[in-house]
Amino acid sequence: MRVEIWSDIACPWCYVGKARFEKGLEAFAHRDDVEVVHRSFELDPHRAKSDTGPVLEMLAKKYGRTLDEARAMEQHVATNAHAEGLGYRTEGRDHGNTFDIHRLLHLAKARGRQSELLDLAYRANFAEERSVFDAETLAALGVEAGLDEAEVRAVLADESAYAEAVREDEREAAELGANSVPFFVLDRRYGVSGGQPAEVFTQALEQAWQGRVLQPVGAEADAEACGPDGCEVPRA
Amino acid sequence: MRVEIWSDIACPWCYVGKARFEKGLEAFAHRDDVEVVHRSFELDPHRAKSDTGPVLEMLAKKYGRTLDEARAMEQHVATNAHAEGLGYRTEGRDHGNTFDIHRLLHLAKARGRQSELLDLAYRANFAEERSVFDAETLAALGVEAGLDEAEVRAVLADESAYAEAVREDEREAAELGANSVPFFVLDRRYGVSGGQPAEVFTQALEQAWQGRVLQPVGAEADAEACGPDGCEVPRA
Numbered sequence: 001m002r003v004e005i006w007s008d009i010a011c012p013w014c015y016v017g018k019a020r021f022e023k024g025l026e027a028f029a030h031r032d033d034v035e036v037v038h039r040s041f042e043l044d045p046h047r048a049k050s051d052t053g054p055v056l057e058m059l060a061k062k063y064g065r066t067l068d069e070a071r072a073m074e075q076h077v078a079t080n081a082h083a084e085g086l087g088y089r090t091e092g093r094d095h096g097n098t099f100d101i102h103r104l105l106h107l108a109k110a111r112g113r114q115s116e117l118l119d120l121a122y123r124a125n126f127a128e129e130r131s132v133f134d135a136e137t138l139a140a141l142g143v144e145a146g147l148d149e150a151e152v153r154a155v156l157a158d159e160s161a162y163a164e165a166v167r168e169d170e171r172e173a174a175e176l177g178a179n180s181v182p183f184f185v186l187d188r189r190y191g192v193s194g195g196q197p198a199e200v201f202t203q204a205l206e207q208a209w210q211g212r213v214l215q216p217v218g219a220e221a222d223a224e225a226c227g228p229d230g231c232e233v234p235r236a
Numbered sequence: 237m238r239v240e241i242w243s244d245i246a247c248p249w250c251y252v253g254k255a256r257f258e259k260g261l262e263a264f265a266h267r268d269d270v271e272v273v274h275r276s277f278e279l280d281p282h283r284a285k286s287d288t289g290p291v292l293e294m295l296a297k298k299y300g301r302t303l304d305e306a307r308a309m310e311q312h313v314a315t316n317a318h319a320e321g322l323g324y325r326t327e328g329r330d331h332g333n334t335f336d337i338h339r340l341l342h343l344a345k346a347r348g349r350q351s352e353l354l355d356l357a358y359r360a361n362f363a364e365e366r367s368v369f370d371a372e373t374l375a376a377l378g379v380e381a382g383l384d385e386a387e388v389r390a391v392l393a394d395e396s397a398y399a400e401a402v403r404e405d406e407r408e409a410a411e412l413g414a415n416s417v418p419f420f421v422l423d424r425r426y427g428v429s430g431g432q433p434a435e436v437f438t439q440a441l442e443q444a445w446q447g448r449v450l451q452p453v454g455a456e457a458d459a460e461a462c463g464p465d466g467c468e469v470p471r472a
Contacts, residue, residue, distance in 0.1 A: 001424075002424065008462070011462040011467070012462070012467060013460045013461050013462050013467060014462065016460070017460070017461075033404075033407075033408075043462055043463070043464060044464070059466075062466050063466065073467075077467075080460070110347070110348035111346070111347065111348070112346035112347070168269070171269070172269070175448070176448070176450055177450065179463055179464070180461040180462060180463035181461060181462055181463070182461065183461075185450060186453075187423070187424040187425075188237075188238065188423040188424060188425065188448065188450075189423075189424065189425060189450065189451060190450060190451050190452075190453050191450035191451065191452050191453070192452070192453050192454050193452065193454070193459050193461060194454075194459020194460050194461035195459065195460040195461065196454045196459055196460075200453065200454040203453065203454075204453035204454065207453060212411070212412070212424065214412055214413065214421060214424075214425065214426060214427035215425060215426050215427065216426075216427050216428070216429065217422075217426050217427065217428050217436065217439065217440035217443060218428050218429070218430075218432045218436040218439075218440065223429050223430020223431065223432055224249045224252070224253070224316070224430050224431040224432075225249050225253075225416040225417060225418065225419075225429060225430035225431065226244070226247040226248070226249050226250070226279055226416060226417060227279070227415055227416035227417070228279060228280070228415075230295075230298050230299065231247070231248060231249060231309075231313075
């Protein structure tokens with residue numbers, strides 16, 4: 001079975017939701033038969049790359065709240081993160097454009113290191129306050145994830161590298177009707193929206209597992225195929 | 237959309253079926269949104285690695301036919317291959333155990349080179365009569381596909397490398413009810429068995445595209461999520 005998770009590194013509920021999904025997966029009997037894939041979704045794709053700044057000020061401005069109110073919003077997420085055993089610092093984090101980290105996550109996917117880089121990126125952004133909007137930090141995270149440094153730097157330096165892969169993920173999200181993240185898609189058949197409780201994920205996994213029945217297309221009888229007993233033989 | 241193709245390098249209808257699928261894909265309007273993944277299926281998993289020999293003799297023995305009858309069977313496939321613009325030599329090919337080439341295809345998948353290696357392996361086996369049962373040829377094919385030679389040789393030398401990935405593909409095939417190849421699975425929802433005509437694949441792709449509706453699981457209203465307009469805000 002295959003679970004695709006659309007998310008953004010700048011999305012706190014994606015960070016929390018990933019931990020809840022993993023807890024839900026842990027309780028699923030066929031967990032070893034589940035492949036998990038990260039898909040790109042930018043919350044703020046139109047923000048200029050140079051336009052980074054403190055999360056609290058961004059929140060206050062976005063919602064028309066005071067800094068104290070913004071701090072309370074962050075505290076609410078922090079409480080949920082801590083409940084999942086995740087670090088979460090409510091002060092000193094930056095907000096910005098996540099296109100480059102998504103491009104790098106696609107390089108990591110091609111090299112079999114996506115899961116490693118994803119965990120490092122979330123931790124850097126939410127728990128360690130290393131800026132994922134800074135090329136040097138991204139390069140360091142790539143190397144920590146097991147990628148080749150020269151290749152990481154080449155991708156970061158070339159804005160077109162894996163750009164289409166990011167856009168393609170975002171197009172697919174739109175086609176599937178996802179307009180917020182995290183968004184979980186199981187075998188392209190079931191969708192779970194948001195950082196739901198772990199039990200919801202276990203239930204969704206069980207439902208998708210039960211529903212794994214293929215609908216045949218084409219005339220099976222006429223097919224030209226090979227099996228353990230040989231290929232179909234033309235009439236002698 | 238995602239198409240998984242279970243096949244074996246030793247399977248002539250997989251070779252022909254892949255070309256027919258690609259022709260069917262070419263006629264599909266959303267072809268650029270289709271990801272194609274190779275899945276392992278061994279026709280002869282219990283054959284000893286050292287047990288290789290001419291295909292014609294294997295066919296004659298397997299079906300209790302004369303060598304001339306076996307030659308006619310191969311000629312039948314060759315006619316179909318040529319109709320797809322594929323080379324196919326009916327004499328001089330060997331048959332054997334394909335476990336190593338499947339393991340190598342999984343390394344290639346991890347390195348983003350699976351499609352390249354798959355095409356090279358089919359061509360080597362069916363059109364060029366390079367033996368894919370020979371470690372030196374496999375190493376050369378891996379390098380031609382863009383893989384790192386040292387890594388290719390390490391995988392070939394270590395029988396456990398990617399062995400579980402091959403077995404897992406084969407377990408999944410059994411779970412999906414596939415007992416012959418090629419077997420095409422579209423978004424884990426539709427199955428096409430055998431090297432069907434290109435139009436069948438186009439039709440299956442169109443059917444799967446229409447059917448891309450996700451069934452929601454979990455209480456969407458309560459979900460904690462972030463969208464372009466921000467994350468859900470706790471009531472002030």
